[in-house]
Amino acid sequence: MASSSHYHYHREDNDQLDSMFDDLSEEDGDIFPEPKERKKRIFIERNREEGATKLWNDYFSETPTYGHRLFWRRFRMNKPLFMRIVNRLSTEVPYFRSTQDTTGRSGLTPLQKCTAAIRQLAYGGGADTVDEYVRLGETTAAKCLHRFAAGIIHLFGDQYLRRSIPEDLQRLFFEGEERGFPGMIGSIDCMHWEWKNCPSAWKGIYSRGTGKPTLVLEAVASYDLWIWHAFFGAPEFIDGEGEDAYSVGLDDTLRNTIDARRRIQDTPTNQRLKADLIENIWAKFGHFPNNI
Structure with a gap:
């Protein structure tokens, strides 16, 4: 009897424990859901070799399909300059070298990567826009662009992104005078890029006649298309450290010229000058009755 009662006690206890574990398992299942099955990467056979052959025949063979004018239009530079860039990158930047995968298949050519x-x-x-023609995926194209920009800065930055020196300024003055424009250092131009997500509190500062907020891209180029100054910024960066973050660097004389022009075009400065002019005119002539 005692043995039977003892056995009955343990059986009920086990039933309770089983019920508790079942409840905990259900709760844990809600808190820690089963991991989702990882999706396999979609492989697309793009036939990159055909893309490389087509690109070569279109632009780089001895008898290309598209001539010099279309090359300039689509690459924004002449072919010798582009080939110079490709050769430097493929020689000195490992990412742009010709490689093979583990099966011995050739990878993307330097021309394909640079063209992308x-x-x-x-x-x-x-x-994604270069996929169909150059035959490489979106991720690879984005990587090509990033590595291309980094490689250009590394290889050519010391020469083409340097600050101007007095000899450069004197040469520009000489060329300007030879062309009938003494004192001219180059041509300045700007464009306004619409700021779609401009905060509402700043909209009035950055808006022009169109009523849409914009940021200004300003550049100064000399007769040989060398860009000596580039500024991409906003009004509050004009008189502060923000300017150095956007400019490629200027000679002090050239910087002073640009800063003077920018100050003249500054809206608060114009308003202050107008108010001073009106106050001065009123102080001199406002007491005459016939002037009212």
């Missing part, structure tokens, strides 16, 4: 980067820069399109 240049097309994105030339047309302002997304990374």
Whole structure:
């Protein structure tokens, strides 16, 4: 009897424990859901070799399909300059060298990678726009653009992104005088890029006649198309450290000229000058009755 009662006690206890574990298992299942099955990466056979052959025949063979004018239009530079860039990158930057995969199949050529980067820069399109012609995926195209920009800065930055020196300024003055424009250092131009997500509190500061907020891209180029100054910014960066973050660097004389022009075009400065002019005119002539 005692043995039977003892056995009955343990059986009920086990039933309770089983019920508790079942409840905990259900709760844990809600808190820690089963991991989702990882989706396999979609592989697309793009036939990159055919893309490389087509690109070569279209632009780089001895008898290309598209001539010099169309090359300039689509690459925004002449062919010798582009080939110079490709050769430097493929020689000194490992990413742009010709490689083979583990099966011995050739990878993308330096021309394909550089063309993908240049097309994105030339047309302002997304990374996916070069897939059909150059035969590389969106992720690879974005990587080509990033590595291309980094490689250009590394290889050519010391020469083309340097600050101007007095000899450069004197040469520009001489060329300007030879062309009938003494004292001219180059041509300045600007464009306004619409700021779609401009905060509402700042909209009035950045808006022009169109009523849409914009940021200004300003550049100074000399007769040989060398860009000596580039500024991409906003009004509050004009008189502060923000300017150095956007400018490629200027000679002090050239910087003073640009700063003077910018101050003249500054809206608060114009309003202050107008108010001072009106106050001065009123102080001199406002007491005459016939002037009212």
